Structures are given as structure tokens and as C-alpha cells.
Amino acid sequence: MILMQNLILEFIYLLEQMLMVCGICCVPIKRDKKFLVFGGILFAGLCMLDIWIGYDNMLVLTYRVYVPPVIVMLWTKGKIFRRLIIYICSMMYLHLPYLCIDFLFSGILKVPVTVLRENANYKIVRGLLTCLILVIFLYKSKKILGYEEIIRSLPSKYFFIGCICSFSASYIEHYFEDIICMVYGKAVRMFFVTGCMVVMNGMFYTLGIGVAVLDLLRRRYKEESNLKDQYLQITKEYAQTVKDNARETRKMRHDLQAHIGSMRYYMDQQEYQKAKDYLLSIGEHMAQTVRKTMSVNHEIVDAVLLEQQVRAEHLQIVWRVEGLLPADWEIADFDLCTLFSNLLANSVEACEKVPLERRFIHLEIRILGNNLVIELENPTESKKRIENLGSVTSKKDVHNHGYGISNIKMVVERNFGEIYFSHTDDVFTVRVLFQLRN
Numbered sequence: 001m002i003l004m005q006n007l008i009l010e011f012i013y014l015l016e017q018m019l020m021v022c023g024i025c026c027v028p029i030k031r032d033k034k035f036l037v038f039g040g041i042l043f044a045g046l047c048m049l050d051i052w053i054g055y056d057n058m059l060v061l062t063y064r065v066y067v068p069p070v071i072v073m074l075w076t077k078g079k080i081f082r083r084l085i086i087y088i089c090s091m092m093y094l095h096l097p098y099l100c101i102d103f104l105f106s107g108i109l110k111v112p113v114t115v116l117r118e119n120a121n122y123k124i125v126r127g128l129l130t131c132l133i134l135v136i137f138l139y140k141s142k143k144i145l146g147y148e149e150i151i152r153s154l155p156s157k158y159f160f161i162g163c164i165c166s167f168s169a170s171y172i173e174h175y176f177e178d179i180i181c182m183v184y185g186k187a188v189r190m191f192f193v194t195g196c197m198v199v200m201n202g203m204f205y206t207l208g209i210g211v212a213v214l215d216l217l218r219r220r221y222k223e224e225s226n227l228k229d230q231y232l233q234i235t236k237e238y239a240q241t242v243k244d245n246a247r248e249t250r251k252m253r254h255d256l257q258a259h260i261g262s263m264r265y266y267m268d269q270q271e272y273q274k275a276k277d278y279l280l281s282i283g284e285h286m287a288q289t290v291r292k293t294m295s296v297n298h299e300i301v302d303a304v305l306l307e308q309q310v311r312a313e314h315l316q317i318v319w320r321v322e323g324l325l326p327a328d329w330e331i332a333d334f335d336l337c338t339l340f341s342n343l344l345a346n347s348v349e350a351c352e353k354v355p356l357e358r359r360f361i362h363l364e365i366r367i368l369g370n371n372l373v374i375e376l377e378n379p380t381e382s383k384k385r386i387e388n389l390g391s392v393t394s395k396k397d398v399h400n401h402g403y404g405i406s407n408i409k410m411v412v413e414r415n416f417g418e419i420y421f422s423h424t425d426d427v428f429t430v431r432v433l434f435q436l437r438n
Helices: 002-024 033-052 058-075 080-093 095-109 120-141 147-153 156-183 187-268 272-289 299-314 333-352 404-414
Strands: 318-322 360-368 371-379 418-424 427-435
Touching (some): 002 058, 002 080, 147 404, 187 272, 187 333, 299 318, 299 333, 333 404, 333 427
Parallel strands (some): 318 360
Antiparallel strands (some): 371 427
């Protein structure tokens, strides 16, 4: 019976750790079978030590302290320091549901918390309830827009701050626990004291989360402000380009009669080569003074296209745009600007990294049935890790970059769309799908 309890406890502890690290903290799981198998062997070794030596043996206790983090490191991927600090933070934050469950059962059973924690059956019940709480929280968090992207983009220093706050809460609790037990002997009094400890510890745990949330809100606000500034600048530049084109067109129309007269003179004199050269010079002048703009039936997107077109021409990128956006499509201009500016900016940056002869951008917009499909293709220098898109960046300034794909995903999710990434023959494709209303 005791042996079975110990094995169940080991499994529950490992399950709690994986739910916290890979679920709540969104650390990706490795797909490499050899690491998964080796981690499983280490866990099996821990269970065998429980059987042969005993659950409370010092060797087993030491093994239990050092091996679980190794197992989690083997089963997850990413930078080792970040994964380790997330693991430590996760284990410390597991104490919060423990404390709440202890408080609940202490009040129901009228038993001091210190007594409850010595009971193996209670540990199993508490572990199962903790796993249930984590699963419910994980299910609810997945419904939060961009939750996974937010957690993965959170700097490691905030997990470290969370460790400090949770350690402080744990230290205070254990420091006063013995004193409280000596002063208050009755379980009723212990219940109220434990309740106060839950509130006080909760404040420390919340502090660690609050620091990260406030900084995240600050970063998001700054990012949205930059996007709005970019949106305004794009609109101004587009309006100025349209104004310049209109002015040059009026000038050309004003001089059109004179140009026709010159052409007629050359034709009457049968100087056909001069007439041809004169016509070519008119075309070159128009090409230099009137910028060719692309239109997809939406002024904001046209403005974004014009901005990126200027960059593309400078980088000698072959640029092709096909299709039109539906006129009655109900989507915010700000979202459209964010979507297309990030998609095109990422494509232009990808083209910068490949030779001139391989540089191209192909944007296609089409309606298939009741769906709007936006597809963008560009070359890439290396195969991208599709699962990491939005959580990593190739730029050195990682704190101010790496949000392009993340912003695209948030816009797509906010408008109930779907996004797909694919990579074949050194060509990277982004396909965004939106459902149109009837």
C-alpha cells in the first residue's frame, strides 16, 4: 500500500511539473525520441529507488531533488538558462495552490496544516486537485488572445523576479509556522491563522506576476503607439504621393496639346525615328514623375503597399500583387495596416538576405467560396522553424523586435481567422484565411 502511494506521488509530482513548465509557462516539448526515452529511464530509476531503498531514504530524497529538473530539461527545448529559471519559478509557484488546498482541508477537517502534510493519502488528493486546477487554468488561458505568444516573449528576468517573490512568501510562511503552532493549539484558531497566511503569501505571489504583467502592458502600449504612428505616417505619405501624382498628371495634361503638336510635326516630316524617340522621352518623364501605385481596393492597404514598394524597388525586388480585397469586408483599418505592414516588412527583410537574382515578393488575394485568402511568398536563406514563429527573432535587439509574426497572429485571431506557414524549395509562404459574412 505504502509503495503504491509513493509511486503515485512520484507520478503526480512529475505531472505537476510538466503542466507548470510546458503548459502554464508554454515551454515547447522536444520531439526527439532519444531524449524522451532517456528522461523516462531516469523517472523509472526514481521509482525503482522508492521500491528498493524506501521513500524517505536520504539517497532517494537527493535523487528526487536533482533528477526531476534534469528530466524536464531533457523533455523540453530552448535556452537552458531560461528553461531552468522557468522550472524553478514553476516549482515555487506550485506552493500557491498547495497552500490554498491546505487552507480548505484544514478548515473542513479541523486539522492543523502541519498534520495534514504528513499524510500520504492527503498528498495524493492534494496533488490530484493541483493537477485539476492547473488543467482548468491552462484551458482558460488558451482562450486568452495571444497568451502563448505573450508568455514566450516574456524576458527570463521576470521569472527570476517571480522566484524571489515566491521564495520570500515561502520563507515567511515556514518562519512563522512553528511559532503559530506553539501559540495556537486549537484547530479553529489555526484555520484563521492559516487563512491570513494564504492572503499574505498570495500578495507575494501576485507581486511577482504583477511586475511582469505591468511591464508587458507597458511594452504592448509602446508597441501599439509605434504602430499607430506608423499607420499615420503611411497614410500621410500615401496621401502626399497621390497628391504629387495628381499634380504631375495635371501638368502632363496641360502640356499634352504641345506634345501632340510636336509628334504631328515629326510625323508630317516623316521623321519617324525622332517621333519614336520623343514618345519614349515622354514615357520616361512620366515614369520618373508619376509613381506607379498598386491598388487592392482598399486605401489603407494601398498605402502600406506603396511604402513597402519603395523599399522593394531600392533593393531590386521583383514585386507582384494580384487580386482585390472585398469592398464590404468588415475589419478595422488599424488591423489591416498591422497585418499587411508586418507581412510585407518581413518579406522585404527576408529578400535582403538572399542574392539579387532570387529576390521576389508575390502577394495574392483571392476569394474562395465564402473565404478570403491572403497568400504571401518570398525567398528565404534557410528553412524556418515553423513552430517557433512569433517567439524568436534573428535580430540582435531581441527586446524591440520579434513581434512581427506575433502581431500578425493576434490580428488574425482577433478577427476569427486562421494562419498557416509553409516552407518548400527555399520559398517561405504565409497563408491567412478569413471567413466572409454572407
